[in-house]
Structures are given as C-alpha cells and as structure tokens.
Amino acid sequence: MLHMLGYAVNEIRKRKKSYVLNVLVISLVVVLLVTLNGLGAAYKDASQLPFENIHSSITIQRSGNVPDNMTGAVLPCSLAPISSQNVKNISALNGVKGVSQGLFLWVFDQDNFKRVLGVDWNDSLGAKTGASLVAGSLPRNGTEMLAEKDYAQKYGLSINDAVNIAGTNFTIAGIAENSGKDMVSSDLYVGLPAAQSLAYDSTNLQKAEPFAHDDVNIIFVDVDQTQVQSVANTLNSTLNAPSSGGTTPLGQSVGAVTVYTPQSFESQISSLTALSDQMILIISAIAFVGASLIVVKSMSHTILERRRELGVMKAVGFRNRDIQKEVLSETFLQGALGYTLGIIFSAAAIVALSRVQIAITIPWELNPYPHFLLADPNSATVAQNYFLPITLQPVAALIALAVVAVISSVTALILTRYINQLKAAEVLKYE
Secondary structure, X not given: OHHHHHHHHHHHHHOHHHHHHHHHHXXXXXXXXXXXXXXXXXXHHHOOHHHHOOOOOEEEEEOOOOOOOOOEEEOOOOOOOEOXXXXXXXXXXXXXXXXEEEEEEEEEOOOOEEEEEEEOOOOHHHHHHHHOEEEEOOOOOOOEEEEEHHHHHHOOOOOOOEEEEOOEEEEEEEEEOOXXXXXXXXXXXXXXXXXXXXXXXXXXXXXXXXXXXOOEOEEEEEEOHHHHHHHHXXXXXXXXXXXXXXXXXXXXXXXXXXXXXXXXXXXXXOOOOXXXXXXXXXXXXXXXXXXXXXXXXXXXXXXXXXXXXXHHHHHOOOOHHHHHHHHHHHHHHHHHHHHHHHHHHHHHHHHHHOOOEEEEEEOOOOOOOOHHHOOOHHHHOEEEEEEOOOOOOHHHHHHHHHHHHHHHHHHHHHHHHHHHHOOHHHHHHHO
C-alpha cells in the first residue's frame, strides 16, 4: 500500500498542472460548502442578537391610543398597558423559562423631554440595566434612579443630583452607559413600582389608556430555542383579543398585541447572509456536479496520456487491480489534499467574514421616540451594528468530506472501468 502511495505521489509530481487543477477544484467545493453553510447558520444566529442583551427570545407589547395632551407622563401608542394577569399567564406557559417586564414612559416636562424606563432590578431586564452601570450604584429605594451617560452629559447631571420626573423628585444613584445594542433604551431608569405610580397618577395617560397600579407595557420572555415559534404562536392566539376599534398612527389596530421573535428581524439582516436553505442546497448541488465533471474529465485525460505506460504495465504482468489501486491512490490523494486545502481556505474566509458588521434596525414600535421632537424624523430609527456571528460548522465540514469522498469515488469508478477495458496488445500496437 505504501509502495502504491509513493508511486501515486510521484505521478502527481510529474503532472503538477493537471493535478493542481483537480486539487483546487475540490478545495473550491469544500470552501463553498463550508462557507455557505456557515453563512446560513450565521443568518439565523444574527436574528437573535438583539435579544441577547435582554436574555430573552420573545418580546410582547400592545398597541394603544394616542394621548390627546402630550404633557406629563404618557405612553407611546405602540406600548399600551398590559395587565399583571397576562404576565402571570405568560409565565405559566409550557416552554417559558422566565419573564421580565418593564414600563416605558414618555415624560414631557417643562425642562426637557425624558424617556423613562421602569424596571424590576431583580429580573433579567433589571440585571441587564444594572450591568451597564459605569459609575455610582444601583438604586436602593424608590426615589433613586440611574441616568444614561449621554443624557447625563447633555444636561450636566452627576451622581446625587436631583431630577424631577412628572412632579416627582428622584436622586441619581448611578450612571449607566447604553451600549447602543439595547432593544429598548432609555434616558432614565427607575424602579418598576415608581414608574407605575407615575403612570397611574398621570391624568393624560389615564384618559388615553386606563392604567392599573400593577400594569406594564413591555414583556420579555425567555424561551427554550426549540420552542420559540410554538410559544409565539400560542401568545398570538391567546393575547390578541378582538380589536377595540381604530388604528394607531402606525396603522396598527388599537389593542392588538405584537409578538416579536428573532424571525421578526431576519429581513433587517444584510443580504450577505440572507441565504435560504434551498439556495444553499442548489448552489452546493451545482458545485458538486461541476467539480465532479471537471475532476473526471481531467483524470480521464491524464489516463489517456498514460495509455502506453499502463499498457506496458499490463504487458509485464501488472494485474488490473494493481493498476486500479495505483489510480485510486492518486484520486483519493488529490481528494485529501483538496479537502485539507479547502478547510484551510474556509477557516480563513470565516475569520474574514466574522469581521464584517451587519446592521439590524430595531422597529420604532419597540424603541419609540417622538418624531415631532426631531429635526430629522429618520434619526429616531435605531440601527444596531453587530459582527457577523459566523463560525466553522463541524457538520458542514463532515458534509464537505462526504462530498469529496463521493467525487473521488465516482472518478475512481469511471477510471476503473476504463482501465478494465484497456488491452495491452492494442495499446502497444498503436502507440
């Protein structure tokens, strides 16, 4: 066997141009298979990135009415109240691992406009908010809060300063830095009970949407990845009661519940990664067929060039199976070299692609900002940039190995049939 392998290596060296082409073609197939599958997986993983910071898989909110009077604390039309009973029902669903909740308010005070997010410091949303702390400490009571770093710098705020929110004084206990990758960002963060009191006591808010003391308006649900879609379907069917009539400025039915999942963000991902499984399959099939034809043609041409050599080998006593072993060794050696080179190129391509940034736009409904306060309404759109989460998929590498083995086997089978038909006397007579 070692003798045949050595002979095969020598033959490859003698015909470098021909065999280098085969190796490169095979490596190209491997690169396509591994990279395309990596991109396909990255496309699905990228849609989950906006949810990672809040440790959830599903976001729930309800559309509501627009307040007639924009003063004091009000609710954005995309974030109407959701009852505490709904939160309990969601927590009890099969597949739900945890639920966190928040209350997002627009506060139109005389000094400036404020976005206020009420959080439970003990759930995952509160933990995420606390993790963004860059100075000071977490609030220790209902009169303390966190200020977002950019907001604090804009208005010259620092720790221990007092801030009035809709007539209630709060003290800044800490400064939090919004990384720009938060699905719901805010200027000020207060405890959930404090935010609920602000909402409950707001006359303008109550006129637009009746608000109970323990209501919230945004819910984050942590679900096992395998059950995200089934839980989302259940939520859509159980939470969406008949519309109360009317539509929001965004064209949504008042009272309609919106359930966001990673699939909701797939259309926001760069077309670089927007490869469907069907497209990957088609491209892979074309690459497989094309590579097989090129390798078979190249090897067949090489065998034709060696007809005299093979005829002599038969004439001096080499059996068909001896010649077949040598040709098989050449074929599979090329396959092994092509596969190894392909994996190296694939790893390099994946490293390069992992440095590519993709932009995912968070819908206005999830992170609302009053358009009428902006000189450019488009600036309210939140686009988050992430590095493409692509990795070398072991399964894809195994599939590529199987494809290379099939290409080599098909080539070897065709060449074997040709060798069996080769007659030493005829070859020596005409060569």
